[in-house]
Amino acid sequence: LQRILSCIERHEPTLRAPFRAALGNVRAITRGPKSGKALRELGTKSDIAAEVPTTEGVIAVLRSLDLRGRCVAVQLYGTEPNRPLIDFLGTAGAEVAIVAPYVYADAADDQAVRTLLAQLGAGGIDAIAFTSSAQVERLIAVASEEAARAALRATSV
Template sequence: MSEARSAGAGEGPLAGKRVMVPETRELEVLARMLERHGAEALRCPLVAIVDAPDPAPVEAWLRRFVATPPDDLILLTGEGLSRLLGLAQRAGIEAEFRAALAGVRRITRGPKPQARLRSIGLGSDLAAAEPTTAGVIASLAAEDLRGRRVGVQLYPDNPNHALLDFLRGAGAEPDPVLPYAYATREDDARVLAMLEEMAAGRIDLAVFTSTPQVRRLSGLATPERLREAFAQTRLAAVGPLVGEALEAAGGRVAVMPAESFHMKPMVNAILSAMGAPPDVRA
């Protein structure tokens, strides 16, 4: 298991609490938020994000997007847009991609793609009421999509047949792209050691922020051992999709933000569960 960096830990509502953080994209951000409230943050990143192993289909999608922009673009993750921008830059067509992106209707699932759009001076034209695939479908259900070409940014381990089938059924022509992949980060022995710590009751809280983290654990441990580890550890989920994955793996979610499923509400939900006031700086 990754060693904790406990500088600043020891004071605050989370003092004395050992919190396992398997976050990858924003591990340090989340860990430092928790440490600021006294927690001992145990860093154990379970997955890493890498570019698509074969960039050719992604570059072809980008060039198609630039040459004949779709009517709509559905962005499911902020990471996906970042990867598309990165590959467009390496292909020498970033300016053209950004210009085309500004001219299409941008549909987002959740706060991260919205934030990434804002970082390049754009906004979301239609934000799903719920940050899920079902939320995107519900937001589009009343729209007339007949004859519309719709770019769909997918994410790993989820071909999202539900969304693509909905679009086709509504008369649209979806054009999906998968710009990144997940790779394992920590070696199996260290992950199993972390599970032993959980099963022994030596970790007070495990904070899960993505479904691939749960799948990594499920792929390494027996269902019985995983349920034992979950039974001895309080579990926090950043949102309903992660919560459902934990429940399916035999866990019971004790902490989850009521809305706005990202880091700041996650930390405040943890503080609330501990009976502490929210941190406006989190």
């Protein structure tokens, strides 16, 4: 998350305060201790933390939640789908929004990021999990476009 804030500072400093405030308005799911620590440094917390920092660990903590009808955004590491997590969320009744917002994604993938930003701006995402700083950097890079920036300002991230 510190890299996220650095990226915001570099590309759109006016988003820093709204981003920090928005983090407190959504359920934050963390996979490992680094992301939990970063949230605490921002004055918020992880609502759900995997005891084991793996996909299986995330699934284990999510099993206790009623996810039916909830929209859960999953940012993938690279472009490889995390089938176990996606399948679990689907089986649990969640609507899954998938995006792989990496710097090395091609321009065709920009639309997937724009779609996620639109869903965030419309309040259609109940939770979003960031599993790497590169994901956030990609999100911010696409959000630097005016319409996407407005959507990001209007959402809880």
